[in-house]
Amino acid sequence: MKLMRVGPEGSERPVLLVGGRHFDLTSVTADIDSAFLGGDGMNRVRAAMAAGGLPEVDVRGARVGAPIARPGTVACIGLNYSRHAAESGTAPPAEPVVFLKASNTVVGPYDDIVIPRGAVKTDWEVELAVVIGRRARYLASPTEAGDVIAGYAVSNDLSERDYQMGDAGGQWVRGKSCESFNPLGPWLVTADELDDPQRLTLRSFVNDQPRQHSTTQDMIFDVRHLIWYLSQYLVLEPGDVVNTGTPEGVALSGQFPYLRVGDVVRVGIEGLGEQRQVCRAAD
Known part of the structure; x- marks a missing residue:
């Protein structure tokens, strides 16, 4: 998986990148942070993606923040x-x-x-x-x-x-x-x-x-x-x-x-x- 954060500094939202497509992760986690990484976040993202529960999002023109x-x-x-x-x-x-x-x-x-x-x-x-x-x-x-x-x-x-x-x-x-x-x-x-x-x-x-x-x-x-x-x-x-x-x-x-x-x-x-x-x- 490729995880990223997009948006203005201090207001980034988590996004999953798969095959050139971007999926909104806000239904899974508020951010890619210590709580996410230490709380089985990766498996929750995989499960949500497999279930088709992640909406696609257009990030063109958006600032890319640090991925954590x-x-x-x-x-x-x-x-x-x-x-x-x-x-x-x-x-x-x-x-x-x-x-x-x-x-x-x-x-x-x-x-x-x-x-x-x-x-x-x-x-x-x-x-x-x-x-x-x-x-x-x-x-x-x-x-x-x-x-x-x-x-x-x-x-x-x-x-x-x-x-x-x-x-x-x-x-x-x-x-x-x-x-x-x-x-x-x-x-x-x-x-x-x-x-x-x-x-x-x-x-x-x-x-x-x-x-x-x-x-x-x-x-x-x-x-x-x-x-x-x-x-x-x-x-x-x-x-x-x-x-x-x-x-x-x-x-x-x-x-x-x-x-x-x-x-x-x-x-x-x-x-x-x-x-x-x-x-x-x-x-």
């Missing part, structure tokens, strides 16, 4: 692709590098990127996002991680590198939590539709010029390992998002200029859709 309502936690993994670690001048980490970013950074896949005031090194990062569907606490092994994953989505884990690594003393959160710094979507693709999250192609473009082109096979720590690892140190709840790292090809590498007002960013992942954002200055 504001998550409680956005957990992120840094330096999780071998070639990205190399372009950053860093040895591959011996264990996952974990940081959090503010949950209100999560915006729709086509919403503007807001360049922060005083920013000079705003960077893009296409990432595979994992959406949690069941509470994960002290999982016994990576094998158990598959049972707590609701699905996957495209994420753009934007960074202001000067805030992140300038005089911040290694405080990554400061360079990661600016407004609009986590476009998510366009869909939440349920885990049963994805054969193998470790064999997905990721790409990014700035002004239609290619930047990143890699696969999740280059991950240092795979998806299940990351979810298991995180569960040892924090409790993951339904609706939480885990950004699993970005491949090589970001501006930090020195190969490309950082983002500026007017730039157009596109990021996409095989089977999960594509985002498009325009960069604008903070008001």
